[in-house]
Amino acid sequence: MLDFPLWKKISLWIFTLVLAAAALPSLFSASGVAGPDSFEDLPTVNLGLDLAGGSHLLLEADPEDIATQRLENLEESVRSAMRNASGDRIRIGDISTANGQLSFILDNPADIDRARSELEPIINGTGLAAEWSLEVVDTQRMVLSATSRGLDQTVNDTMESAVEVVRRRIDELGTREPTIIRQGDTRIVVQVPGLEDPEALKELLGKTAQLEFKLVDDTALPTNVEAGIAPPGSEIFPFAPDTPSAGFSVAVKRLGGIRGDNLTGAQAGVNPESNESVVNIQFDTQGGQKFAKLSTENVDKQFAIILDGEVISAPTFNEPILGGSAQISGSFTAETANELAIQLRSGALPVELAIVEERTVGPDLGRESIRKGLIAMVIGSLAVITLMIATYGRFGMYATAALAFNVLILLGVMAGLNTTLTLPGIAGFVLTVGAAVDANVLINERIREERKRGRKVLAAVETGYKEASRAIYDANITNLIAGVLLFWFGSGPVKGFAVVLVIGLATSVFTALTLTRMWASGWLRKTRPADINI
């Protein structure tokens, strides 16, 4: 146990010093002292948002929303497939999207086979498995319901594109290194360090920015519209609360509108005539053509610009708009116009995202926490060191040196693995300092016992290490189990605590068992003492 050939000593020292040196870049960057230039590219321990300051948001989509939208899209494609059916148009009626199913009746039951073949590409979709299942009830009612495979695929696609939109919106804020990742099926984690205005971030993500242009249904009676009764083929939208017409509603035609999905740009600006804040938008080729067609066919007719289910204005097509660009006005302030421009530029969110968890920490609080944590750690370490040296003398000094290396190696390994230090992680460091010496306490107490029983110095030290290691390993493994569970369970800051504890367990076994044994054996071999003070 106490046998350390030269090669082993050298390799242990190299191993120790390299790992400990890996802590230096983190120490320099934490202390604010400029280190050597070569440190700049080396990995450092990341500071968690609770120490560095910043916002953590957990966004969640409602899968039912996604399913409902999917059903609406299906309705549109089924309608157009039936309208454009090869041969003759297939007439359908009594379309309903209730209960998560699309059902409709064929006017002529003889069309059933033609309808089937028209529906086939829609049902099969692009993937390998069917996206919808078709059922025929009473010979002429067709019912399409989503397959779980098809729904999963849509949820997945929707969330992927939602992540992209969120990323583009946050990039517009110009913050450094935001983290945006999907979590689970319908969640997105957003972490933005060092944010000046967390409220702006929430505003930006809080809207889907689904822009629609729909024709106003001028056949609707104003009294019916206010009562919420829409004519067939139309639907009713309220005016946005900050518009002059707030409190009123308007009826628009359900079909034949344009969605704001095909925009190539959007900028906030000011209308020189009215001096009003406006948002200028540019359509892509396809969107431009659609918009040109809509405006040409409906000159002098009123249309509504609808944002997220609220009408922001209802102007009239004075002339055909052919250039592929348009201007939206609607009681904007400079800020809201800018916000909308960002949202439109980055694309509409394919689904509404609710913020289900928010953690924001100001930079001052984080700095204060680090300072107080460091003070506590220094005092605690000094107390542990004093206690160890007063109790075990020379062997206490070995334990102390091992402890110092343990803290450095722990920091070095954390930097190397690119882990994050959080506020509870600081507590983890302090706990590691207090607990890591337990191995040395076990060993040293055992050496004391063996000496008392009359064993010779070398044999006592040897037995001490040998007999104590069993309990040390068992204790560390059970601690590891608790630590790993904490890592699995914990979110954010608590995970940071588990990381420090788990890595600290591994490093402390190495420093407390191996390093102290090497030092003790070196000293014993050199001086060959007849008695030791322990």
Next chain:
Amino acid sequence: MKLLKLVPADTNIKFLKLRLPFFIVSMLLIVASWGLVFTQGLNYGVDFAGGQEVRLTFEQTETAPVEDLRSLVAGLDYGAPTVQEFGAPNQVSIRVPLPEEVEDTPGAATEIGNQVIAAIAAEYPDARTDGNDTVSGKVAGEFRQSAGLALMAAMVMVALYIWIRFEWQFGVGALFALFHDVSLTLGIFALFQLEFSLQIIAAILSIIGYSLNDTIVVYDRIRENLKKFRKMPLPELLDLSINETLARTVMTSLTLLVALLPLLFFGPESLFGLVIAITVGLFIGTYSSVYLASPILIWLGVTSDSFVPQESAIDRQEKAARGQAGSV
């Protein structure tokens, strides 16, 4: 240099003599703790209850307007807020509960949080927001569920490990001691209505780890002594083992304590709950390793033969190889 000896050499304290009274007291404490948890309830923080917690610093004034803030936030009609000093007299933490009717609305907590922050910013433009946490009812429910799961999984898994490494009696003993530690910690949090957050779960899991440390060290010595002193009566052997490891138990608890106390007094306010929980758990855990984990071995019928089978399998082979004279 004369070295410090916290525990005199050759102690011979009869820990096991009082095992029954201590066991009864412990059982009563466990029952009382769960009684408190169920009657008083745990004072769930924002992590587990949902709602909002916002921390503010009033840089322009000496003290924060605690009463005014309370009536301001209460006026928003989301329920009675908890407003208290946090760290310094000019710093406050405000906790706004999540109204029951919006518990299932995903974005409700953040929406309420935004209103509260806007209302405070309008009334106190100089107040600096140091931190803002909002948790929706659903996420809070998930935290509660996974916290309970993690605690139970941790207890069961470490007990299994000990069963594998020792004998089943030791696994049961350790599990019981851990159950005791977790129960009492929860009881103390219910009694003093300390805020119960995710950090406290982290603290309890570390308590499980450290309490087990002590238990394993004592168990390891018991196993060693069981092999060494085959004829010694079990209570005597347990006392011997506890006494032999007493110096280590005291020393380790002390090193942890002196590391923790500065964190408790000088550390960041946000860590107070975590540190106080671990500190309290340290005492409970040390007690349970000595007074519960060991005596339970007597009642579970551990004997000096408990560890014989491992050796005797080899012994039998050897014996069989050596002399087949009498047998077969």
